[in-house]
Amino acid sequence: MDTDRTGPHLDRRLLLKGAALAAVPSALLPATRATGQEAVDYPPAEWQPAYSGNYTSSTRPGSYTVDRVIIHVTEETYADTLAIFRDPQRQVSAHYVVRSADGHVAQCVREADIAWHAGNWGYNTRSIGIEHEGWEDQPAYFTDALYEQSARLTAAICARYGIPRDREHIIGHYQVPGTDHTDPGPAWDWVRYIRLVNVA
Numbered sequence: 133m134d135t136d137r138t139g140p141h142l143d144r145r146l147l148l149k150g151a152a153l154a155a156v157p158s159a160l161l162p163a164t165r166a167t168g169q170e171a172v173d174y175p176p177a178e179w180q181p182a183y184s185g186n187y188t189s190s191t192r193p194g195s196y197t198v199d200r201v202i203i204h205v206t207e208e209t210y211a212d213t214l215a216i217f218r219d220p221q222r223q224v225s226a227h228y229v230v231r232s233a234d235g236h237v238a239q240c241v242r243e244a245d246i247a248w249h250a251g252n253w254g255y256n257t258r259s260i261g262i263e264h265e266g267w268e269d270q271p272a273y274f275t276d277a278l279y280e281q282s283a284r285l286t287a288a289i290c291a292r293y294g295i296p297r298d299r300e301h302i303i304g305h306y307q308v309p310g311t312d313h314t315d316p317g318p319a320w321d322w323v324r325y326i327r328l329v330n331v332a
Contacts, residue, residue, distance in 0.1 A: 172239045173239060173242060173243045173292075174228070174237065174239060174285055174288055174289075176237055176281075176284075176285075177228065177237040177238060177239040177285075178236070178237070178238050178239070179238075179239055180214050180217075180229070180238040180239065180240050181218075181240060181241075182217035182218060182225035182240040182241050182247070183217065183218050183219065183220050183222075183225075185220050185223070186217060186219075186220070186222060186223055186224060186225040186248060187225045187241045187245050187246060187247045187248055188245060188246040188248070188256075189245050189246075190244055190245050190246050190257075191244055192243065192244045192245070192246070192257075193244075193293060196246070196257040196258055197258055198243070198258060198259065198260060198293045198295070199258050199259075199293065199295055199301060200255065200258055200259035200260070200295070200301055200302075200303060201259060201260050201261075201262060201286050201289055201290065201295065201301065201302045201303070202249065202250055202255065202259045202260070202261045202262070202303055202304070202305055202308065203262055203264070203282075203302065203303065203304050203305065203315075203316050203320070203325075204226060204249060204261060204262065204263045204264065204304075204305045204313075204315050204316065205263070205264050205266050205267065205268050205273075205305075205315040205316045205317060205320070206229070206263045206264065206265050206266065207266075207267055207268070207315070208265075209265060210229060210231040210232065210236075210238075210265040213229050213263055213265065214229060214238060214240065217229075217240045223248060224248050224249065225240055225241050225247045225248050225249060225261075226240060226241065226247050226249040226261035226262065226263040227239060227240065227241045227242075227243055227247045227249075227260045227261050227262065228240065228260070228261070228262045228263065228285060229262075229263045229264075229265065230262060230263070230264045230265065230278055230281055230282045230285070231265050231278070232264070232265040232266050232273045232274075232275055232277075232278050233275065233277065234277050234281075235275070235277035235278050235279075235280060235281025235282065236281070237281055237282075237285055243260055243289070243292075247260075247261045249261030249263070249305075250305065250308045250311070251305075251308060251310065251311045251312075251313065252308045252309055252310050252311065255308045255309070260289050262282060262285060262286065264278055264282060264316065265278070266278075268314060268315055268316065268317025268318075268319065268320075269317065269319070270319075271319035274319060274320065274321070279321070279324060279325060279328055280328060282325070283325060283328030283329045283332050284332045286302060286329045286332075287329050287330075287332035288332075290302075290329070297326065297329045297330050298326065299322065299326060302325075302326065302329065304316050304320070304322075
């Protein structure tokens with residue numbers, strides 16, 4: 133029998149306190165602070181993270197200058213787009229997704245990181261990608277709420293990085309060199325959108 137009692141020993145009272153604490157529902161415990169990964173870059177947005185293998189971790193703007201916003205249309209529903217970004221097999225992401233019905237914004241990739249949205253590495257490194265729920269050939273998806281909330285988001289991004297609020301720096305996916313995409317398509321009202329960005 134081991135009679136050495138110089139090492140640590142368990143106090144019965146502490147064990148009982150620990151067991152009691154473990155039985156307390158987490159909802160009754162004090163809230164913990166959100167980690168940096170859960171914080172969003174655009175405060176009105178909801179954090180809906182993409183799978184970590186669907187984008188490249190970075191330290192922008194230190195590692196790469198951010199000087200573009202690229203406008204996309206999902207060709208999917210809002211919910212399906214978020215699911216695609218979470219799918220390890222898809223190898224695609226964007227920084228933000230804007231819902232058609234109410235303009236709700238989800239952030240999927242931190243702005244410091246490089247989302248895989250443009251199909252061109254150089255453009256991915258220097259841009260923030262914003263997906264918009266809908267289909268190019270169904271302009272009913274481009275609601276007032278979608279335009280207004282997206283324009284506010286783009287204006288905030290432009291202010292954060294000193295990006296001019298013009299068509300040279302706020303571009304469609306179709307303008308990315310080497311792309312085979314046509315979004316946001318001919319139904320996207322660029323004149324209206326740039327005006328909204330500039331008054332936001």
